[in-house]
Amino acid sequence: MIKVLLLFSGGLDSMLTAKILQEQNIKIELLAFTSYFFNSNQAKQSAKILRKRVRIIDISKEHLKIVKNPRYCYGCGLNPCLDCHLLMIKKAKQILKKDKIDFIATGEILGQRPMSQNSRQFQILEKNAGLKNRVLRPLSARLLEPTIFEQKGSIDRKKLLAISGRSRKAQIALAKKYKIKIFPSPSGGCILTDPIFSQRLKDLFNHKKRINKNDIELLKVGRHFPANSAKIIIGRNHQENLQIKKMANKQDILMEIDKIPGPTTLIVIPAKTEIQYVILQKAGQLTKRYSTKAQKLSEVKIKYWRKNKKIKILSLRGVNVVIAE
Template sequence: MTKALAMMSGGLDSTLAAKLVKDQGIEVIAICFKSYFFNEKNAERMTKQIDIPLEVVDFSKEHLEMVKDPKHGYGKNMNPCIDCHAMMMKYSGELLKKYDADFIITGEVLNQRPMSQNKSALNLVKKESGFKEKILRPLCAKNLEPTSMELEGLIDREKLLGISGRSRKIQMELAEKWDIKDYPSAAGGCKLTEPNYSKRLRDLLENKKNPTENDMELLRWGRHFRNSDKCKVISSRTKDEGDIITSLLTKDDYIFLADKYKGSLVAIIGDPSKEDIELAAKITGRYSKGRNEESIKIKYGNFNTDLNDFIEIKPASDDIINKYII
């Protein structure tokens, strides 16, 4: 029986591509990649809807190294889509033997994304992967040259599609036809496409050559501020967010709380100077119930210790917030 590995992002296109191939009587196994910037949650939900098994590949560390210096550069934000897709295809190609599979399928659509899914980019990704003869794009196959899988009869080209462009009309019609529901938006899933997250990531990589897993996770939470290359200030926006941030701190980090007012939990990650501590205290005051006071007391200290140090400050003004926020 013919078998295919479906690169499954968890979006609608990759789900439809897998379903289209499965309906030809081909066994399909979904492969989802997990990194610091995206996870398998959507893929888990979508593969259940089309009843195919899912294998998750965690390539976080290798992916981060590529993101630091992608061969083909970034998209609008910190998204190195060409290098990322090629990397996933390479991993998938190396899994063909493990799963005794014949080829790889992806949900890419010709010209859906002007920079990373034009014909030149699609061909480049195939070439960079090292497995270009094993890659099939079922949703736009009729707009591309026939693959060896089609020519050899492993799959019927006439039952594949010729979608092109940015319209989602055909995909949404197929989703309704196949009763595929609750799918994420086309832009969702990858943190690297988000402008604010990309600014934080760029700042982190510029100031810390080898970030830890906690550093990477902290990028998702709170408001981030930078005064020096030795440390960063993070302010929680909700209690739940504060709990998540504290779960990622170490004994070397600092926390700040307004002494007599409810408000944000503020943390310093790194080695702070006196000026950094003063800035963190001002930010703590700003995001507390005492924000309009001329002077309030802030308590602080190393994480998981009694907060026995105090500093009197005036809460940060808009100018200070705007100057240091990332």
Template sequence: MTRALAMISGGLDSILAAKLVKNQGVEVIGICFKSYFFGPENAKRMCAQIDIPLEVVDFSKEHFEMVKKPKHGHGKNMNPCIDCHAMMMKYSGELLKKFNADFIITGEVLNQRPMSQNRSALDIVKKESGFSDKILRPLCAKNLKPTDMEISGLIDREKLLNITGRGRQVQMKLADEWGIKDYPSPAGGCKLTEPNYSLRLRDLVDHQEIIDASELDMLKLGRHFRNSEKCKIIVARTGEESELMKKYLNEEDILFIPTNYTGALVIVRGDYEEDDLILAARIAARYSKGREMDEVEVKYGKNNTAFTKKLIVVPAKDKELEKIMINLK
């Protein structure tokens, strides 16, 4: 029996591509990739809707190294889509032998994304994957040259599609016909496509050589300020966020809390100077119930230690903070 590995992103296109091939009597196994920037949750949900098994591949460390300096550059944000797709195809190709599979399915659609899914980009991805003769793009196959799988009869080309462009009408109609009701929006899934997250990640990569997973998770939370080259200040926006951030603290983090007012958790991370500590205290005062006071006492200390040190400061002003916030202007 013919068997294929379907690269499942968790979006609609990839699951439609898998279903289209499954409908030809091919046994389909889903392959999903887990990194610091996207996970398998949507893919699990999508595979359940068309009743195919899913293999999750964690390539976080190698993927992050590629994200820092992708051969073909980043997209609008920190998303290196061409290099990312090629890396996924390479991993999928290496799994063909393990699963005794004949080829790889992807949900790419010609010209759906102007930078990463034009004809040239699709060709680059195929070539750099190392498995160019094993890749089938069922949703737009009729817009491309026939693959070895079609020529040899493993797949009936006439039953494949010729979708092109950014429209979603054909895909949504197919989803309705096949009973696929629960699927995410096209923009969701990857943190690297989010402008604010990308700004924070770029700042972190530019200022720090060694970065661990907890620091990448911390980028998803709070307000981030860059006051100096080696030091960053992070502020929780809500009490719930404060609790989430505590999971990602390290022993060297300095924490700030107003003594007499409720307020947000403030963290100083990195090689700090006295000016950084004073600013962090002023930020803690700003994001507290004492923000309108002339002076606020703020206690601070290293994570998991008693806060024995104190500063009396003037709460920071919003215009002052706008200049150092790592955020969209």
């Protein structure tokens, strides 16, 4: 029996690809990836629906490198999709050899994403991965050059499809045919396509050389305000306030309004840098601005502290901050 490794995001296209391959009596194994910018939750859920196991590979560190310095171009945000696909295909290729799997398949559709899903990009990807005509895309296969598996007859090309473009009509009809009732929206789960997140990430790349997971997780929470070499992050809800407290490093400063409900603020300070009074003042004003109750008061007390260090108090009168302790 032919065995195929299917790159599985858990989206409808990859679920349909699994069904189409199974119809040809091909044994499929599912492979998904996780990184700092996307997770594998959807892949796990959709694999459950298909009653299949999914193998997950963490590519965080390698993926971060290509996000920082892609060989090809970015998409709408800081998403280097062609580099990212190439990384995934290369990882899949390593498994092929090790587990004696016959070939790789993906749920890609010709023309669905103009920058990364066109014939030229498919060719670049296969050439760079050393897999020329060896990646099967069952949903668009009949619009593409036949892979060697179709040429040899181990895959019946007539049973593959010729879907192209961004319309979802054909996929919705197929979902009905295969009785797939639950599937995610096609927006995808990669935060690199979010323009606000991409801008924050760009700033981080410009300000810090060695970036770790915590730095990236901080970009996903709160409102961000630049403050010279520091950054002020204000929690938008209780959940974010808790996250911010957890993620603070020992040199950073946390801030809250004393005895009045309001946000938790984090002042991210570069290592070996002293906090400037003007930044403390700006953070205090912002913390007050985002508390509905404190906004209305002419004077509030603000607590600020470093992790495991003594709490200090600022007294904030109008726009002037007076250090009380």
